[in-house]
Amino acid sequence: MKKMIVLLFLAALFVSLNGVFATSPPTNGEYGVVIEGYDWGPAVSKVILSLEEPVTSANWNDYQVMVRRSSDCSAIPDGQVLGSRRIVNGYVSDAEGSRLEEGNHITLVLAVAPNQPIGSPIQYSQTEGCSGNNWINYEMTIRDEAKGMLWNEEVNRVMPIIDQFDLSGRFSHENGVTMSYASYSPESDNEEHPLIIWLHGGGEGGVDPSIPLVANRAANYASDEIQAIFEGAHVLVPQSPTRWMDSGGATTSGETDDIYYKAVKALIDNYMSRHRDVDRDRIYLGGASNGAYLVLKLIIEYPDFFAAAFPSALAYQGAYFSDSQAERIKNIPIWFIHAKEDGTTVPDQTVVPVYNKLMKAGAPNVHFSFYDHVVDITGFFGGDDYRYPDHWSWIYSHANEARRDVDGSLVKLHGRPATIMEWLAGQSK
Template sequence: MATTISRRSVLAVGAGAAAGLALPVSAAQAGGDRKHVEFELDAQVLDGGEQVTSVTLRTARLGRIDPARLTTGMFTVHAKATSPIPIAPGDQIFSEYDLDRPVTAARLDRHGNVVLELSYAEGQVGGGTLGYIASKGRNVRLDLVYTITQNSPLVLRDGRAVTVSRFVQGGLSDPEVDAFGYGVSRSGMKYRLFEPHARRGRRPLVVWLHGGGEGASLPDNYYDNESQLRANRGALGFATPEAQRIFGGAYVVAPQSQSFWMEDGPRFAPQIREIIRDVVRRKDVDPDRIYVVGCSNGGYMSMEMTVAYPDLFAASVPICGVVQSLQAGGPRLITDAELAAIDTPTWLVASRDDDTVAPEPNTIHAHDLIPGSLLSLYDHVIWNGHQFPGHWSWIYVARNDPAQNGLHVWQWMARQRA
């Protein structure tokens, strides 16, 4: 039988499914019209992964609700999250859950809908939208079923009480993620693409290459084109208003591997190149301002791309990337000669306490060999007072934190030209 366990700051994403309401008798007898109401799950991608942070009940059509009469105890929110693919006997999946979500506030949005704010935080179990299957090393979008129970009637401004007979779950809304469109290359590699709001003239392109856990699991016919955006803020960081201002409006493309980049980087490189070529052809991309950034597996792949295409990129930012062999004593994934031949401006990032990809034989070794490369080496990964695993140094790049002589990494990238 599958074992369900939790872990701190799990990379957790899911789409909504239908959910019903078990209405307490006391509320059902409170009077007023019985109504059907749809609700939407509102999510945000934290540094440790996406979480459902609130629920919006489409109550505006019921009438003008009195906001002063809303209380946190008026509704109960129950959440159940399960894997979309079977879990093998004895395997482990992190972040499945079946629990009540604490309601921290109840308010009206500008449309007159009731919004139930939910308790959430970095590392908090019970709100994530992704689950991590241990044997596969993959994040999968959890199937989310939310059940809303009304404990007392809504009160309208005219004093009438309204009781809802059934709540029906709608979709998952995350504006940052939803801003990325969907694409599939001719070779079959899926990707997400963000387009800048200001598109006068040619704009730069940032290529984000995800970590190992965000690829597909095709033996299970699972290829979601979602996890590379929802597992962390790597790609999303470059679509924020701050980043867009620094780059003068940038396209951001996030391909998703059919497995994991380190499985066969030389095979994946032409597929990524095909996506870049297609985006450049269809959009107003400046071919002299294409930047590649990646974390962990993607950190390796960002270096592999500059080896395979030395004239393509204006800059490369490999984060906790891998260059040493996956097998003890095996050949390096990127040879010393290949590293020494990289002439793409490169800024490497890692944390000394990374116990997943040791920095000395990987990031530091690459820095020693790549001519003119820069290095930001942190002691720990801490943001907003929360300490993350040392491997998660991509958090710093997603927040434009690495700096050399007062110049931060996004500004440095934006200055580079191929």
């Protein structure tokens, strides 16, 4: 009975919202959207309305925003297809959403939250042939109830930080592997700059390198805040066509070679050959889950190449990490991040034995932030009382919030407490 009531409610909502979407638009029905990255992923945070005449004020209480999410590929749960967006502010702006005293656009600021999937322009799916995170159709209909105006044609998309990346990268290796990649270069100043490499998790593979940047906020390594710590850094984000742990149709956790590590190393070398300002002594390698597996694999294979590593939610099985490998990489600075209740990459099978073997080998500069749970670090959604999936420990890396070692002490650089990015920037071969 309860299920029938829910189905009837959804049917009524569908009919109601279809009426909104079917309304004929006026001549000025064009809009743009702003998509921003958050700890939990991306959300449409603003909608920018085009006007025929300039205005000097915006009464945002007069507007209503409705959304339809659809995809020919990803499976979208019924309750996440249609819905309304709550408006929290509005102002006169330009076409990119920047505030103006007078302009031909109105920007509406929309509420976003980790438990509001109706705000997301991507969808995680396990549909065959469309697994992982993918962009979806995100159709909006905006009404000015006071003036009877309507906008329903998207003509512009602004993605802060991501728009600073070159998304056109393609690299083919002699072993037959071809990868897409995103890259960011700091302004040229005749100085050398470090290179930060990020290896995505299992849900961000494919051929669209914007997905590794937006699905879990990896683009933040090009943010003003993190770039200031490094005084400008290159950022390179390769994308696996399948998954980094692919050993040729099967999945490896360290027991056999994957098919990608040589190609990724060759891609890094290729990037450095084309960017002569990269500091060869400051190559930093990070990754999450599937990508953290490849971080460990790469530093094992090329221990003299990387200046430091920062893997989170490590997927490399500790049983396949030998004492001799620990000796091989013990002098590489490493900062592990993991959550104790991670059920995907179980710490007692992955990061804990790897860390213990490094400590046994006498590693002098290895740290381990081991969280009870992955929680809301902003405080906006409940702080410690709001819990993300415990596999999402990369949140602390992207937001530069990791500060403590496994014993609870603050990690220090030159005698002073340091965040993970401050520590990373201080490492050099």
